Amino acid sequence: MRVLLVLADDPDVDDGGLRRAVEAALASADHDIDVIDLHEGDFHPAMTTAGRRAYHSGKPLVEPDTAGFGPRVSSAEALIFVYRATWTGMPPRLKGFVDRTFVPGVGFHLRDGKLHRGLIGVRRLVAIAIHERSRSDVLRSRDYGRRILLRTMRLIVNRRCRRRYVALYDTRPERAAAARRRFAAKLDRVLVGL
Amino acid sequence: MSTLVVLCHPVPESFVAAVATQVVETLDDAGAEPRLLDLYAEGFSPAAAHASVIETHAEQLRAAEALVVIYPTWWSGLPAMLAGWLEQVVAANSTPRPGRPETTAASRELLANLRYVAAVTTHGSSKLVNAVQGEAGLHFLRHSLHPLCPANCRLRWLAFYDSDRSSMADRRAFLARIDRRLRRLA
Numbered sequence: 001m002r003v004l005l006v007l008a009d010d011p012d013v014d015d016g017g018l019r020r021a022v023e024a025a026l027a028s029a030d031h032d033i034d035v036i037d038l039h040e041g042d043f044h045p046a047m048t049t050a051g052r053r054a055y056h057s058g059k060p061l062v063e064p065d066t067a068g069f070g071p072r073v074s075s076a077e078a079l080i081f082v083y084r085a086t087w088t089g090m091p092p093r094l095k096g097f098v099d100r101t102f103v104p105g106v107g108f109h110l111r112d113g114k115l116h117r118g119l120i121g122v123r124r125l126v127a128i129a130i131h132e133r134s135r136s137d138v139l140r141s142r143d144y145g146r147r148i149l150l151r152t153m154r155l156i157v158n159r160r161c162r163r164r165y166v167a168l169y170d171t172r173p174e175r176a177a178a179a180r181r182r183f184a185a186k187l188d189r190v191l192v193g194l
Numbered sequence: 195m196s197t198l199v200v201l202c203h204p205v206p207e208s209f210v211a212a213v214a215t216q217v218v219e220t221l222d223d224a225g226a227e228p229r230l231l232d233l234y235a236e237g238f239s240p241a242a243a244h245a246s247v248i249e250t251h252a253e254q255l256r257a258a259e260a261l262v263v264i265y266p267t268w269w270s271g272l273p274a275m276l277a278g279w280l281e282q283v284v285a286a287n288s289t290p291r292p293g294r295p296e297t298t299a300a301s302r303e304l305l306a307n308l309r310y311v312a313a314v315t316t317h318g319s320s321k322l323v324n325a326v327q328g329e330a331g332l333h334f335l336r337h338s339l340h341p342l343c344p345a346n347c348r349l350r351w352l353a354f355y356d357s358d359r360s361s362m363a364d365r366r367a368f369l370a371r372i373d374r375r376l377r378r379l380a
Contacts, residue, residue: 099269
């Protein structure tokens with residue numbers, strides 16, 4: 001399966017342990033992997049003025065940092081997002097990737113103001129998140145990241161797209177051992193069996 | 195009474211910018227001393243703002259008795275710029291780190307003077323599509339930001355749906371609605 005892996009976790013935290021685990025699991029299966037690392041190069045998180053002006057123009061992704069994303073997103077069969085949840089629920093950098101990449105002509109098409117799916121080749125959506133908060137706190141705040149990546153995005157991918165959420169909650173060291181093992185097992189299961 | 199008005203839109207001639215002009219005019223007229231903070235005009239960095247900028251904005255928020263955020267809803271949530279502002283200014287000292295649980299004391303202290311929070315936002319698609327998509331922005335404000343505000347602080351949601359198909363008359367009607375609702379709040 002052609003996988004587009006979007007890395008939004010900070011590589012300096014935990015020595016990049018999360019992304020290494022994800023990459024190792026994907027490598028053990030026979031997937032064709034393309035990686036977009038949002039912490040690498042000069043990716044600008046916020047939608048820019050030029051980007052917004054080009055939004056409805058039919059020729060989007062006019063800036064150098066996003067120009068290559070269009071074909072990479074369109075040719076993917078699986079989209080995998082990797083991040084550590086922040087207070088708002090997902091890192092602004094990742095929200096910026098979503099805002100700036102899934103624009104008309106790439107993520108969807110607008111005809112007479114109606115939304116039409118743009119990524120019908122995408123059959124798998126996976127969000128992999130580490131939360132510092134407990135699961136009940138995350139549920140109470142309605143998990144913004146999961147809502148956007150797995151629910152809102154549903155309207156632009158293939159109708160039969162399978163969605164998976166792999167999350168680790170409450171990372172305090174004394175609580176984490178068993179939960180970490182379950183998280184690692186699910187990560188393997190989901191990524192190998194895409 | 196002073197009001198901090200945070201505007202987040204990259205295009206100065208957009209409808210959202212016109213909304214901000216209306217908000218400032220209404221609040222000014224109602225004597226609510228609006229202070230406009232235009233994140234794009236300031237060149238705010240959503241991922242790595244300078245410590246002095248964060249401190250200045252935090253001071254403005256601490257002094258405010260009301261907060262109005264004006265933004266376009268993108269992918270059912272807040273634009274990355276506004277999310278980055280909230281992360282760095284409101285949650286800065288409360289953010290959980292690996293091995294350190296979340297503390298909300300610093301954020302609560304910052305929001306302690308607020309009498310109301312109002313979100314004024316535009317949605318490209320209809321209310322139905324947004325309901326299906328999950329209204330992540332509304333849920334964030336209601337379940338993450340609002341609980342950190344004082345108990346008597348109100349939350350108001352002023353949303354303009356279906357802006358991709360809106361007419362001039364619809365937009366004027368929305369500006370009039372903002373005027374009425376904010377006057378009642380101020």
